[in-house]
Amino acid sequence: MTVATSTKAAVTQAAVRRLFVIATEESGDRLGAALMRALKQRLGDGVVFEGVGGRAMAEQGLVSLFPIEELSIMGISAVVRRLPSILRRIRSTAEAVLLAQPDMLIIIDSPDFTHRVARRVRARDPSIAIVNYVSPTVWAWRPGRARAMRRYVDHVLALLPFEPEEYRRLQGPPCTYVGHPLTEQIAHLRPSPTEQARRDAEPPVLVVLPGSRRSEIFHQMAVFGETLKRLQAEHGDLDLILPTVPHLREAVEAGVREWPVQPRIVVGDADKKAAFRIARAAFAKSGTVTLELALAQVPMVAVYKAGAMEAWIGKRVIRSASVILANLVVGDNVVPEFIQEDCVPEKLVPALREVLSDTPMRARQLAAFARIDDIMSTGAQTPSARAAEIVLNVLRQH
Known part of the structure; x- marks a missing residue:
C-alpha cells in the first residue's frame, strides 16, 4: 500500500x-x-x-x-x-x-x-x-x-x-x-369537502378513545360505557366510532360487550385517521391522542382514570397546569379535563353535549386549534x- x-x-x-x-x-x-x-x-x-x-x-x-x-x-x-x-x-x-x-x-x-x-x-x-x-x-x-x-x-x-x-x-x-412527528400527518388528519360535510351532518360522529394500553382500557371502559348510555338517551342518535390497535382488539371488544350502546370498532392507524376526519367531537383518554385530535381540529372532552396507587402518586408529583397535551401546546386550558374522582358520567355528559353542539366551549376549542399549525411549525x-x-x-x- x-x-x-x-x-x-x-x-x-x-x-x-x-x-x-x-x-x-x-x-x-x-x-x-x-x-x-x-x-x-x-x-x-x-x-x-x-x-x-x-x-x-x-x-x-x-x-x-x-x-x-x-x-x-x-x-x-x-x-x-x-x-x-x-x-x-x-x-x-x-x-x-x-x-x-x-x-x-x-x-x-x-x-x-x-x-x-x-x-x-x-x-x-x-x-x-x-x-x-x-x-x-x-x-x-x-x-x-x-x-x-x-x-x-x-x-x-x-x-x-x-x-x-x-x-x-x-x-x-x-x-x-x-x-412533533404528528405534524407530518396533518394532510391525513384534515377532512376533504365530502368528509367535512359528514362532520356537519346528522347523526354526529363521536370518536371514542378509551386508551391505547390494556391497563388504560381496564380503568376507563366502565365510565365510558355509562357516560355514552346517558349521552345517547339525552342527545338522541350518535354515530360512535372506537379506533383501536390490533393487539388490543379483543380486550376492547370484551369491554364494549357490556355497554348499552355499541360503537363501531375500527382497527389500525388509517381507519383511526379516517374517523377523525369525519368526527364532530371526541371523548378521549388523556395522552398524545389529544394533540392528534387538535391537529385534526376535532373538539373534545378528555379524561383520565388510573389505579389507586398511580393516582396517589400523580396527585403528589404532577405540577403542570393541565395534563392535556393539546392544552399545553396551545397555552390555554380549552379542553375540559376530568381526572379521577371528576371522571364520572354526571360531569362528562354535560361537557360532551357542549362539544357536540354549537356552543362557546366548542368555538373556543376550534379557535385555539386553528393556531396550532403556526405554534408547532x-x-x-x-x-x-x-x-x-x-x-x-x-x-x-x-
Missing part, C-alpha cells in the same frame, strides 16, 4: 461517524428510524449505527442488542417482578456502548431505561457525546431532573414547542424544538431532518 493510499484510507475511516441509538418503545423506534434515515441522507456511507430498536430501526439496518419487547412492561407490580432483568439490561447496554466507542449515544424517550444507561456511559467515558431525543416531562413532574441532566446530556431534542423555554427556566441542558424542515441537523452540530462541537 502506498503512502497516498494509506492516508486516503485513514481519512475515509476517520470520516465515518459511529452512532449508538437506543429506543425501547414502538413510538421511539419510529422516531429512531426516521432519524437514521435523515442522517444517512446527509452522510451516506459515512455513518454506522449500533444499538437497541424495533422493526422500524431494523429496516434502516440496525441489529438490535435485544428485542425491545422484553421491556414492554406495564404496571408497578410487573416492573417490580422484572426489576432484576431490567437492571441487567441497563448494565449490559451501557457496557455495549462503552465497548463500541461511538462518537455519540442517542437515547430516545423511555427515560427510566435510557437515562440510566446514559449516566453510566458519561461516568465511564465523557468523550462520548449524548443526545436525548424526546424530553422527559420535566415540566409536569420531577422538575429537578432537568438540571440533573446537564451532567450527562449534551443536547435535548424536544417534540413540543414550549419545552426549550422550560429547560432554560429549569437550568437544564441545551434544548431545541425539532417538531418547524418551517420547511421535517422533524427528523431538523433532529439530524442538531445531531450533526453536536458531533462537530463535541
Whole structure:
C-alpha cells in the first residue's frame, strides 16, 4: 500500500461517524428510524449505527442488542417482578456502548431505561457525546431532573414547542424544538369537502378513545360505557366510532360487550385517521391522542382514570397546569379535563353535549386549534431532518 493510499484510507475511516441509538418503545423506534434515515441522507456511507430498536430501526439496518419487547412492561407490580432483568439490561447496554466507542449515544424517550444507561456511559467515558431525543416531562413532574441532566446530556431534542423555554427556566441542558412527528400527518388528519360535510351532518360522529394500553382500557371502559348510555338517551342518535390497535382488539371488544350502546370498532392507524376526519367531537383518554385530535381540529372532552396507587402518586408529583397535551401546546386550558374522582358520567355528559353542539366551549376549542399549525411549525424542515441537523452540530462541537 502506498503512502497516498494509506492516508486516503485513514481519512475515509476517520470520516465515518459511529452512532449508538437506543429506543425501547414502538413510538421511539419510529422516531429512531426516521432519524437514521435523515442522517444517512446527509452522510451516506459515512455513518454506522449500533444499538437497541424495533422493526422500524431494523429496516434502516440496525441489529438490535435485544428485542425491545422484553421491556414492554406495564404496571408497578410487573416492573417490580422484572426489576432484576431490567437492571441487567441497563448494565449490559451501557457496557455495549462503552465497548463500541461511538462518537455519540442517542437515547430516545423511555427515560427510566435510557437515562440510566446514559449516566453510566458519561461516568465511564465523557468523550462520548449524548443526545436525548424526546424530553422527559420535566415540566409536569420531577422538575429537578432537568438540571440533573446537564451532567450527562449534551443536547435535548424536544417534540413540543414550549419545552426549550422550560429547560432554560429549569437550568437544564441545551434544548431545541425539532417538531412533533404528528405534524407530518396533518394532510391525513384534515377532512376533504365530502368528509367535512359528514362532520356537519346528522347523526354526529363521536370518536371514542378509551386508551391505547390494556391497563388504560381496564380503568376507563366502565365510565365510558355509562357516560355514552346517558349521552345517547339525552342527545338522541350518535354515530360512535372506537379506533383501536390490533393487539388490543379483543380486550376492547370484551369491554364494549357490556355497554348499552355499541360503537363501531375500527382497527389500525388509517381507519383511526379516517374517523377523525369525519368526527364532530371526541371523548378521549388523556395522552398524545389529544394533540392528534387538535391537529385534526376535532373538539373534545378528555379524561383520565388510573389505579389507586398511580393516582396517589400523580396527585403528589404532577405540577403542570393541565395534563392535556393539546392544552399545553396551545397555552390555554380549552379542553375540559376530568381526572379521577371528576371522571364520572354526571360531569362528562354535560361537557360532551357542549362539544357536540354549537356552543362557546366548542368555538373556543376550534379557535385555539386553528393556531396550532403556526405554534408547532418547524418551517420547511421535517422533524427528523431538523433532529439530524442538531445531531450533526453536536458531533462537530463535541
